[in-house]
Amino acid sequence: MSVTPIAELGRRAAAAAATVAAASTAQKDETLRLAADLLEARSAEILAANELDVAAARERGESSTVIDRLMLTEAKIAAMAAGLRQVAGLADPVGEVLGGWVRPNGLRISQVRVPLGVVGIIYENRPNVTSDAFGLCLKSGNVAFLRGSSGAIRSNLAIAAVLRAALNKGGLPEDALVVVDDTSREAAVEFMQLRGVIDCLIPRGGPSLIASIQEHATVPFIIDGDGNCHLYVDAAADLAMAESLLLNGKTQRPSVCNALESLVVHQAVAEQFLPRVDAVLGEVELVGDERATAAIPRCEPAADDDFSREFLDLKLSIRVVDSLDEAIAHVNETGSGHSEAIVTEDLRVADRFVAEVDAAAVLVNASTRFVDGEEFGFGAEIGISTQKLHARGPMGLRELTTAKYVVRGDGQTRG
DSSP, rough: OOOOOHHHHHHHHHHHHHHHOOHHHHHHHHHHHHHHHHHHTTTHHHHHHHHHHHHHHHHHTTHHHHHHHHHHHHHHHHHHHHHHHHHHOOOOOTTEEEEEOOOOEEEEEEEEEEEEEEEEEEEESTHHHHHHHHHHHHHTTTTEEOOOOOOOOOHEEEHHHHHHHHHTTTTSSSGGEEEEEOHHHHHHHHHHHTTTTOOEEEEEEESHHHHHHHHHSSSSHHHHHHHOEEEOOOOOOOOHHHHHHHHHHHHHHSSTSSSSEEHHHHHHHHHHHHHHHHHHHTTTTEEEEEHHHHSSSEEEOOOOTTGOOOOOOEEEEEESSSSSHHHHHHHHHHOOOSSEEEEEEOOOHHHHHHHHSSSSSEEESGGGOOOOOTTTTSSSOOOOEHHHHHOOEEEESSSEEEEEEEOSSSOOOOO
């Protein structure tokens, strides 16, 4: 299969940016609804392409986690379409006035939201990202310039063909969505270095992709990092609640970044709670410190790096601590800055945990699985940032904009 040069794709994306940025809210929303309808109407061709990707992944011996992320179904396509309709119903951030004031000399200054321009997204075996990224980028006035993985290339191109048809039908340039069809490593590096084309690069993938971005990218980027998420069960915890949150966070969908990977238990409740952990997580492999292995016979001793690992599987690390201070220190030392949760009935303990834990999201008496753009009311998210500039946490429409100052005067000059 012949591929299109990265530089040519970049030129096309950049050429479409001004038109997309100037599109009205009504036109963007109508195009998103058209795209949702077309996804459902043409689901058969998308599923046929996806079946080829899944079959190839199985032949390569990919893990069940990879297959789960790669595989599409009618229900998943319906969810993609619903995501586009939901984004169409959200408030348009473009043009929002963030603030305004008048200077003593009469100058009227305001700060206004504007699109970033061309948003580059590089991602692994998640074809639904193609639709999610398109929807959020279009609504926020940006061109979506996408580079997926070789393992999902047929699925990504099939989805993109449908979405580009919707753009054409909606009167917007098809190049508001550009998908790289060259899946070589060299093309990925070239993509990361398209200075003057990509205004912001967002990677969605594992540690190797993040490392590659950090090594090679010469365009501004946001890290959508690992999700080594902890649940701390405090001395004042409701243990039935803790059990429920643990089960949901660990087993509801273990292959995602907001799944629980580590359990931290205060020693005051460890003797009561750890046997319950053993019972409720019977299918989960457990590793832990000395007190955890003593309380749960099948729990194996944890390796040095187990407390810092994102397993993305039915595996959990367990640490027993003597105090809140020790729990906070452990979470900050081993966490990835994604999402951290505490179970406690003590408001002062909860407030300290919230104030002192350094993460994009901190939850009190709630599952880490809620740290998600759709659950936060943002629509389909573009990713979850674990860095601090310019976005942190689930990234929705507003995080795909920047601001510019508008200054209005009546002939003022500076003395």
